[in-house]
Amino acid sequence: MPEKQYYSNHQVLCQSPKPLDLKTFIPLYSGQTEITTAKPYQEDFAVFEIDPTVKLIGVARFDFTTVILCLSGSLDCIVGQHRFTIKAQDIAIIPAEHINTLSGFSTDFKARLIVFKSDFLKKGFLNTAILDELLYINPDYPPVFELDSANFESNRYKFDKIQEEQNKANPFFLDMIRLYLIQILFDYNRVCEICLLNSTTNMNRQFQLVHKFRKLIDKHFATLKTVKEYADLLHITPKHLGECTKQQLGYSAIDLIHQRIVLEAEFLLRYSELTIKEIAGFLNFDTLSHFGRFFKSQKNMTPSEYRQLR
Template identity: 40%
Template sequence: MEQTIPLPFSLNKIKDLALTAAVPAVTGGFDIRFENTIHTYHVPVKSGEYELVLCLRGSYKKTIGPFVFDVYPHSIHLISPAYIHSSAEASEDLLIYRLVFRKEFLTNDFFKENTVDNLLELNPDYPPIYGITEQHFIAIRALYERIRHESQVENAFQQSMIRLMVMELLYEMNRACEKCLMNSTRHLSRQYQLVNQFKKLVQEKFLTLKTVQEYASLMFVSAKHLTEIVKNETGQNALQIIHNRIFLEAQYLLSSSSLSVKEIADQLKFDNSSHFSRFFKKSAGLNPSQFKNGL
């Protein structure tokens, strides 16, 4: 049975694949919500909120924009509203704390916007997930639980207290980020930089650029070289990464919009809906209409 209390974020203990579609959209900057339901969503989503996720136990695979990474115990990761994200392969013992909030909740006459932006804009060259020590994990988990407790009781200055604690969480996440970067920046190879540049370009231009050669030209390398370094770094070929991004967008549009299959094919710049259907079926094992009807 779902229990909803109006709050400006949501904090969930989630088991199973409760990780992609979250809660109904946060309304404005000051609508707060707490949920204790188990969700099971398997499709890509995009919302207007940030999500800050602490993994207590178990694991799953997370895709956020150009990054695909494993979520593991004693890690914290941030989901930006700028990206489509999805989750898969959740372990049976998965347990996470999840905080969902709008930036406006923090910046509305409380903290300076540039201060909040600095905390939310992490290093774009690395996946936004950070491992934390046992001592740090205990402190962060306690902070989530304090937010949860504050959201469930009516006290004076409730929203101000919650804002302060959310900001403290963001500072703790950035502290973990800085520690991870100190340990990994020196290992940032030229090959990694090129592959990361390619992935970012795919995020920006997948609707108009469909071939490896087009991306290679933008990067001033040969298509052969780009294919080789992407394969070495990711285990995937470059064309597969382009197709995966188109497929992700197709799933998102089919699951979240009222557009017809033909309209989605047009939006994704396919020659016709038949071409789009063949492309989609090759990746999903079923055609777009079957996918949409099965949601």
């Protein structure tokens, strides 16, 4: 049996791929073939509409923030530990540097997207402390909220005005775009605060338990792979942990563990130069074949087949 190798987080991070930048993302999602030099601001910002015809890029990590306003249909998302569906009249934010995947577009899906780097906003009027507060997305909750009709139309109007400012490029148009974008971020934060204040979920013991479980997974996914190991850390039985997870999330505790491992494996296979053996070692699989069997059971393809898709 080959010697088992372990790779520290530091070793992998040193070789970790850079996040996807706007130069790569915009042509994929906007239908543009390239970013034109006539619009240099597009290295920091863009707004456009997407539908099911866009090319899916699978698991990714962006170096920019993405704001999604869903006009119709639905889209399945994973952002960090959160798995959720974006549907019509929802607004969602994918924070920069978070591993994510967008999939499962419905045939009638349409959404407006704003993508921007924090530096784009910092060229405006607000100080850094306020911007940092606006851009902070609470990692404990899925970053998506349903808007009522009035708020939806208000935000749709702001998206339209941003698109109009970008198309016309009149004097001060970038400053106008920043003002509308800041309003959208304030709207998002307001809806977030209202939802959390009106929610009794955080008073629920099961929710608190599952929340702790998810944080532990994010910390130990590379080394702990069984429900029992996490239940021991939480000082409860595996059965109780499984029941709480099922009731709160709708799927099993082991599914949650596997989801995080697979997400990391996909990201490293797609973007890193690590060998499959090194990835298996980082994720602490006993053998390369064990990692291969696990990955195929989750994705219906081998790690090698998945890597060839990039």
